[in-house]
Amino acid sequence: xxxxxxxxxxxxxxxxxxxxxxxxxxxxxxxxxxxxxxxxxxxxxxxxxxxxxxxxxxxxxxxxxxxxxxxxxxxxxxxxxxxxxxxxxxxxxxxxxxxxxxxxxxxxxxxxxxxxxxxxxxxxxxxxxxxxxxxxxxxxxxxxxxxxxxxxxxxxxxxxxxxxxxxxxxxxxxxxxxxxxxxxxxxxxxxxxxxxxxxxxxxxxxxxxxxxxxxxxxxxxxxxxxxxxxxxxxxxxxxxxxxxxxxxxxxxxxxxxxxxxxxxxxxxxxxxxxxxxxxxxxxxxxxxxxxxxxxxxxxxxxxxxxxxxxxxxxxxxxxxxxxxxxxxxxxxxxxxxxxxxxxxxxxxxxxxxxxxxxxxxxxxxxxxxxxxxxxxxxxxxxxxxxxxxxxxxxxxxxxxxxxxxxxxxxxxxxxxxxxxxxxxxxxxxxxxxxxxxxxxxxxxxxxxxxxxxxxxxxxxxxxxxxxxxxxxxxxxxxxxxxxxxxxx
Amino acid sequence: xxxxxxxxxxxxxxxxxxxxxxxxxxxxxxxxxxxxxxxxxxxxxxxxxxxxxxxxxxxxxxxxxxxxxxxxxxxxxxxxxxxxxxxxxxxxxxxxxxxxxx
Numbered sequence: 001x002x003x004x005x006x007x008x009x010x011x012x013x014x015x016x017x018x019x020x021x022x023x024x025x026x027x028x029x030x031x032x033x034x035x036x037x038x039x040x041x042x043x044x045x046x047x048x049x050x051x052x053x054x055x056x057x058x059x060x061x062x063x064x065x066x067x068x069x070x071x072x073x074x075x076x077x078x079x080x081x082x083x084x085x086x087x088x089x090x091x092x093x094x095x096x097x098x099x100x101x102x103x104x105x106x107x108x109x110x111x112x113x114x115x116x117x118x119x120x121x122x123x124x125x126x127x128x129x130x131x132x133x134x135x136x137x138x139x140x141x142x143x144x145x146x147x148x149x150x151x152x153x154x155x156x157x158x159x160x161x162x163x164x165x166x167x168x169x170x171x172x173x174x175x176x177x178x179x180x181x182x183x184x185x186x187x188x189x190x191x192x193x194x195x196x197x198x199x200x201x202x203x204x205x206x207x208x209x210x211x212x213x214x215x216x217x218x219x220x221x222x223x224x225x226x227x228x229x230x231x232x233x234x235x236x237x238x239x240x241x242x243x244x245x246x247x248x249x250x251x252x253x254x255x256x257x258x259x260x261x262x263x264x265x266x267x268x269x270x271x272x273x274x275x276x277x278x279x280x281x282x283x284x285x286x287x288x289x290x291x292x293x294x295x296x297x298x299x300x301x302x303x304x305x306x307x308x309x310x311x312x313x314x315x316x317x318x319x320x321x322x323x324x325x326x327x328x329x330x331x332x333x334x335x336x337x338x339x340x341x342x343x344x345x346x347x348x349x350x351x352x353x354x355x356x357x358x359x360x361x362x363x364x365x366x367x368x369x370x371x372x373x374x375x376x377x378x379x380x381x382x383x384x385x386x387x388x389x390x391x392x393x394x395x396x397x398x399x400x401x402x403x404x405x406x407x408x409x410x411x412x413x414x415x416x417x418x419x420x421x422x423x424x425x426x427x428x429x430x431x432x433x434x435x436x437x438x439x440x441x442x443x444x445x446x447x448x449x450x451x452x453x454x455x456x457x458x459x460x461x462x463x464x465x466x467x468x469x470x471x472x473x474x475x476x477x478x479x480x481x482x483x484x485x486x487x488x
Numbered sequence: 489x490x491x492x493x494x495x496x497x498x499x500x501x502x503x504x505x506x507x508x509x510x511x512x513x514x515x516x517x518x519x520x521x522x523x524x525x526x527x528x529x530x531x532x533x534x535x536x537x538x539x540x541x542x543x544x545x546x547x548x549x550x551x552x553x554x555x556x557x558x559x560x561x562x563x564x565x566x567x568x569x570x571x572x573x574x575x576x577x578x579x580x581x582x583x584x585x586x587x588x589x590x
Binding site for chain 1: 491495496498499500502503504505506507511515518519521522523525526528529530532534537538539540550553554555557558559560561563565566567568569575577578579580
């Protein structure tokens with residue numbers, strides 16, 4: 001809903017915009033104007049939050065006018081007039097897709113990602129490309145070549161990452177829907193830090209055509225929503241088989257927006273490994289309150305175990321860099337992007353890549369190349385893939401025992417100060433509760449469940465493959481039960 | 489696990505990354521430190537874990553079908569250097585004595 005009519009008002013719900021456009025009381029361009037006014041008010045660009053890397057107001061208003069020309073109702077689309085922000089590693093036609101990297105700084109995509117096309121076909125209007133850790137490698141959006149994104153509530157803090165720009169933009173009320181990408185928690189972790197909803201779908205649920213590849217066995221496009229309903233609306237718009245992405249699965253997309261009043265009959269699992277003794281006691285308290293709501297709503301809460309959880313970070317930081325080292329070989333100065341001259345062809349490769357990639361990307365390429373190299377492949381990569389299958393088995397066993405959905409904290413702490421994690425492995429531990437879903441390929445989401453020290457805290461739901469519908473059902477019921485407590 | 493400077497240089501060559509001596513020394517420390525945390529995996533019993541899906545009997549193939557990917561501009565338009573439908577690159581060291589291209 002638009003909570004005030006003046007310039008700079010926060011946009012807080014996609015469904016309210018859709019309803020207003022469908023009823024003819026608001027033109028599709030109205031929310032787009034509001035979005036740009038809000039972005040100016042919160043200084044979303046490089047001189048402020050630095051959440052937005054690119055935007056074009058006149059192009060967005062022109063796009064809104066074409067939505068209006070389609071007419072009202074179904075013809076206008078299920079997201080008619082809704083402003084959306086897109087992480088800048090997702091291709092948008094003839095506009096920048098930088099991946100937060102100097103190596104793609106001047107690249108203009110000659111094609112569009114399927115997820116962006118589906119949003120536009122539904123009447124949504126892209127208002128901004130958003131900042132990210134370079135090539136989505138990071139947990140704080142500090143590793144962008146174009147400067148760090150600041151937390152909307154406190155500029156000294158990080159918004160999380162790697163999709164920190166989209167999370168901050170949705171939290172700041174610039175758009176009620178955003179796209180991000182998930183390899184190890186890059187939507188859920190910033191969603192938790194910024195106090196919005198973030199969803200990682202099942203592997204194969206959403207097309208990756210046009211998503212710049214990082215780690216192909218893990219990557220998925222994810223969605224941010226100002227509310228659970230907005231996230232559901234966004235996901236069911238982009239989900240489903242795509243002939244341009246062979247990894248998408250032809251599995252029916254359900255209605256993720258069914259209203260629910262009860263969780264009767266559902267079993268919610270509480271995995272003990274996600275509630276370690278050193279967990280912030282206030283985060284633990286918020287989680288206990290959520291589980292109490294689950295019981296009040298009729299669900300059964302059951303303690304369960306996922307015994308290989310502590311191995312997830314070592315596995316992830318072998319598998320993801322290994323795949324990244326292969327995927328990022330394509331940035332060599334030959335076909336697109338930056339080219340620097342060096343001594344012959346090899347010198348060109350080395351000069352281009354060394355200058356174009358930042359320190360974290362370089363670190364991961366080196367790490368990934370090392371674990372795939374002769375003599376180390378079996379000890380690191382092959383072993384990590386075996387342990388990965390044990391982690392996936394843990395989830396299969398718990399879900400096979402009758403548990404419908406798991407509930408955990410999304411992160412071990414709220415947002416942390418910028419520059420506070422100089423040790424790379426310490427930064428990697430930010431993802432400790434989120435990487436498991438990527439390794440197992442299951443859907444997961446984060447929703448706001450309260451605040452600690454004034455900062456948002458997220459609760460995470462994890463579900464079996466393609467059980468997004470059940471996951472959203474629980475999320476909607478919890479969002480309603482928590483009410484204002486989710487944001488205080 | 490400790491990675492030597494020579495190993496970092498070798499890996500950088502494999503990855504086609506030119507890195508300075510100072511950066512290589514830093515990378516040796518960083519990678520050694522990160523890989524220490526990975527050592528825990530060597531102690532995990534994976535005897536019944538299978539191969540993690542990395543050594544299946546042959547590649548899984550699908551029909552090579554689907555709509556063409558439509559580009560609004562040809563590759564030559566966004567390549568750093570292109571001519572006659574080909575990407576131009578610096579001369580290979582093994583061909584330095586060859587006649588220059590017309």
